[in-house]
Amino acid sequence: LSSLFVALFLIILGTGMLKPNISNMVGHLYSKDDSRRDTGFNIFVVGINMGSLIAPLIVGTVGQGVNYHLGFSLAAIGMIFALFAYWYGRLRHFPEIGREPSNPMDAKAKRNFIITLTIVLIVALIGFFLIYQASPANFINNFINVLSIIGIFVPIIYFVMMFTSKKVESDERRKLTAYIPLFLSAIVFWAIEEQSSTIIAVWGESRSNLNPTWFGFTFHIAPSWYQLLNPLFIVLLSPIFVRIWNKLGDRQPSTIVKFGLGLMLTGASYLIMTLPGLLNGTSGRASALWLVLMFAVQMAGELLVSPVGLSVSTKLAPVAFQSQMMAMWFLADSTSQAINAQITPIFKAATEVHFFAITGIIVGIILLIIKKPILKLMGDVR
Numbered sequence: 533l534s535s536l537f538v539a540l541f542l543i544i545l546g547t548g549m550l551k552p553n554i555s556n557m558v559g560h561l562y563s564k565d566d567s568r569r570d571t572g573f574n575i576f577v578v579g580i581n582m583g584s585l586i587a588p589l590i591v592g593t594v595g596q597g598v599n600y601h602l603g604f605s606l607a608a609i610g611m612i613f614a615l616f617a618y619w620y621g622r623l624r625h626f627p628e629i630g631r632e633p634s635n636p637m638d639a640k641a642k643r644n645f646i647i648t649l650t651i652v653l654i655v656a657l658i659g660f661f662l663i664y665q666a667s668p669a670n671f672i673n674n675f676i677n678v679l680s681i682i683g684i685f686v687p688i689i690y691f692v693m694m695f696t697s698k699k700v701e702s703d704e705r706r707k708l709t710a711y712i713p714l715f716l717s718a719i720v721f722w723a724i725e726e727q728s729s730t731i732i733a734v735w736g737e738s739r740s741n742l743n744p745t746w747f748g749f750t751f752h753i754a755p756s757w758y759q760l761l762n763p764l765f766i767v768l769l770s771p772i773f774v775r776i777w778n779k780l781g782d783r784q785p786s787t788i789v790k791f792g793l794g795l796m797l798t799g800a801s802y803l804i805m806t807l808p809g810l811l812n813g814t815s816g817r818a819s820a821l822w823l824v825l826m827f828a829v830q831m832a833g834e835l836l837v838s839p840v841g842l843s844v845s846t847k848l849a850p851v852a853f854q855s856q857m858m859a860m861w862f863l864a865d866s867t868s869q870a871i872n873a874q875i876t877p878i879f880k881a882a883t884e885v886h887f888f889a890i891t892g893i894i895v896g897i898i899l900l901i902i903k904k905p906i907l908k909l910m911g912d913v914r
Contacts, residue, residue, distance in 0.1 A: 552858035559846030559854075560629050569847070571777045573839035578770045581763035583610075592756030676873050683870025687715070687863045690856065699852035707848040714844065715864050717791055721837045722868035724798050725830065728762055730872065731879045731887075732805075732823065739808070739884075740820045758823055765831035773835045787844045792897070794836030799893030801830035809885040 558576050562569040587607070595603025622629075637645060663678060664671045694700055694708060737755040744751055777784050785793075804826045808818035841861055849857030879887050 551862055552855050555842050555858045556855045557629050569843050571774050573842045574770050574774045577839045581766040584763035585760050588756050588760040680870040680873050683866045687867055694853050700850045704850040711848045718841055718864035719868045721798055722865040723871055726869055730876050741817045761827040765828050769835055790836045790840045794833040796893050797833030798830050801826045802888045805888040806885045814881040814884045
């Protein structure tokens with residue numbers, strides 16, 4: 533158990549330093565009024581999902597079929613190659629991008645940061661110890677509850693910090709206000725999308741037919757393979773969206789419209805998952821093709837939310853908080869998972885249909901309705 537928490541802590545540190553900064557670097561490749569910006573992030577998302585596509589086939593198959601230690605080792609080896617590719621590619625193609633921080637700390641700010649970080653780490657360690665001492669038998673559940681609370685309150689603290697900062701201009705505060713409903717909508721989207729590795733994974737293992745017969749041949753499906761459907765459809769659909777946005781240019785839909793349509797598609801994907809239960813009940817096994825259709829629709833929605841969200845986060849970011857704004861976008865995912873940690877236990881055979889019926893369609897429709905005032909707050913950002 534201790535090695536699991538150490539591994540998760542290192543993953544959290546690495547992801548926290550990698551994702552917001554590399555996304556910010558992609559944003560620096562385009563000017564804020566460049567119509568190719570959303571397309572650039574679409575291509576970036578394809579690169580991310582190529583790794584997600586390969587991982588279930590290699591790591592998942594080896595981990596389940598041979599040895600989990602070997603599966604984790606393969607992931608570590610892949611990360612070493614990725615680090616070299618990043619180091620070599622950045623120096624050769626984009627040596628200047630990302631070299632200097634957009635809002636560098638002076639000596640006083642660095643000292644305050646180190647003091648604050650030290651205090652936070654000490655408080656976290658003490659809290660970790662107290663949670664365990666309070667109830668060793670319920671430690672995991674109590675720890676998850678604490679993390680859920682933190683996941684919900686940290687974005688609020690960040691928004692307050694940016695809104696009250698003297699480094700943020702009045703025009704930038706207006707754009708931050710426009711970002712709030714997009715942020716809340718992103719939480720709804722990620723709450724559904726991230727369930728692919730929890731609820732959908734459980735459904736795939738317990739409710740889908742893992743030995744289907746197609747075209748006269750019987751196949752065996754390893755449950756971990758379902759995780760490749762997400763990146764597979766991202767890779768397949770991204771060129772279509774890239775072509776559409778490039779063809780439309782300045783005539784492409786606004787960010788608000790893309791968000792709304794993306795949420796509606798994401799909600800529709802969960803309505804699809806109500807059909808197996810409605811048609812045949814929830815006690816037997818259903819065709820794996822339901823998951824294929826669900827992921828196809830949901831990933832079309834993701835391509836209208838995720839790359840666009842990355843793009844608009846760089847557009848609406850105050851100059852002094854460019855990297856932090858990217859962190860805010862990923863905090864929407866964090867908050868959604870904090871919510872998921874509380875609602876996932878509700879999912880079971882008796883609640884399957886009702887659970888899937890709770891979707892983001894209504895939020896998407898509301899977002900389309902209120903798009904005009906949000907667009908007004910965004911100013912020249914589209």
